[in-house]
Amino acid sequence: MLDNEKTAWQMMSSWTKKLVGFIERLYKDQFTIHSRPSDFSFCITGSGARGEACPQSDLDAFIVIPKITQNQRETWRKINLAVQKRLDNINDSRIKTLRPGKGFVFCTGGLNPLGMVTKKWMERNNKDGLIKKDRVIFDLTNTAAALTGLLEEYYQYPSDPKRYLRKHIVSGLQECAHAFGNPKLHRELVDEVKFVLGKQAIEFGSNSLLTRKRKQGLQAMEVAINDKNFQPPAPYSDIKRVKREFYRAPQFILKGLAWFYDIDEVSSLAQLSKLEEMGKLHPTRAVHFRKAMSEALRVRVASHIVTRAEFDKVLSAYVTPNRDQSAWLRLNPEQSELLEDAANSVRLIIGWADEFTTSQGRAHGIRYNPFSEPFLIK
Structure with a gap:
């Protein structure tokens, strides 16, 4: 693992653990007031499940419970x-920033x-007018059967x-991690989700034999290939959008490969390692995922610290x-050059996904x- 990659992922993993630990303490406080109503698994999704939350990230989460009154x-x-x-x-009391309202808050959607x-x-x-006055889309403290x-x-x-x-909620149910409570309930949900996604999918292209999960894996990769927002910036552009233009395409493609090959790992780093271990991703190609993602994540963390917001636009050094x-964070010359190199890796990865x-x-x-074949520089 590269030093900058290790630092970026370690920082975000450490922050995710601190955030989840804080949420757990808040629930324990409430259990002393109301008594714990039932057994439960508090599950996290999104950047929290990937271990990639930053100080300004919100928390996507839900709770799995058994059948209750x-x-x-x-x-x-x-x-x-x-x-x-x-x-x-806590969120309201924080200093106003470029984008106030993030960090120490549940998902607003x-x-x-x-x-x-x-x-x-x-x-x-x-x-x-589809949402009721209580603003609840779907009760996400619920049984595995109801959620699936x-x-x-x-x-x-x-x-x-x-x-x-419900699209955002459905996406979260499909890639979640157990945070605290009873892990058995989380495992039951994952098994039910795998059963639903394991059913034969609607025709994808001219191939009708794909399961839902495999189909979704290909669709996730197609988003990375075709979404203009996920393409790396033009060489030496003044403004770089670190999350969208560097991180998103490799992340979606890794997720797509993990779903296609039925890998349960949620974090991008774990998916990458598992794909290598299974022989589905050759080390000569994996190095480009590491280069693209780790440099983007390092700059993203720096931007969040400097701006005190979930703000991913940065300025080139010149x-x-x-x-x-x-x-805004202004890159130094070394960071600018490293991001230019990372952009080349993103372009290669998108081409392979295509x-x-x-x-x-x-x-x-x-x-x-x-992806499984050696990458030979021509």
Whole structure:
């Protein structure tokens, strides 16, 4: 592992553990007031599950519980509301930054134990009036059966008008990690999710034999290939968007490969190691994932510290900041050169993913994995 990669991932992993530990203490405080209503597994998704949370990252989370009574369900709601309120109070008291409202807060778009969106989110996304006044999209302190039922419903009814509201939640259910509580409940959920995703998928290209999970793996990779926001910037551009233009494409492609090859790991670093171990990713190609992601993550951490916000725009070394950019991170010459090199690796990775999805989507002929072959510099 490269030193800068080790430092960036270690910093984020350490912060994730501290954040989760703090959340656990808040719940323990509430259990002394209400008594713990039932057994549970507090699960985290997104950057928290990947061990890549920064001080300004919010927390995507939900709670798996066994079958319980309505009274117990109401108690869980009181506990979740109390914890969320304490987090909101901490967040409101923080110094205003470039992007206030991040850090020490649950996801504002419904991927939280209450399944509730904020008023601002509702005003922005509820044009069709599909969300009720309580602002709950789906109760995410729930049984494994109910949570995976939402997953099944999402895929079974693609024309459901509420589907777009649940996309973020569904994504979180599919890649989550146990944080605290009873890990057995998390494992039961993962098994149920794998069963749902293991069903035969709708036709992908001209290949109808893919499971949902494999299909989603290819789709995740296609997003990285085709989304203009995920393409690396033009050489020596003034402004670089570290998360979107450097980190996202390798992350989505690793996730896609992990889903395609039925790997349970959630963190990008663990997925990369597992793919290498299985022979699905050759070391000569893995080095480009490490280069692209580790440099982007190192700069991302630095940007968050400098701006005190979840702010990923940075200035190249030769740029003189204007008044609006005075709080941004300005790269030094070495960082600028390293990011330029990382951008070249991102371009290679996107090209390999394009080869992979084209090959795997064929109805006939040999399907191969270019990632598993040595990369020879021509």
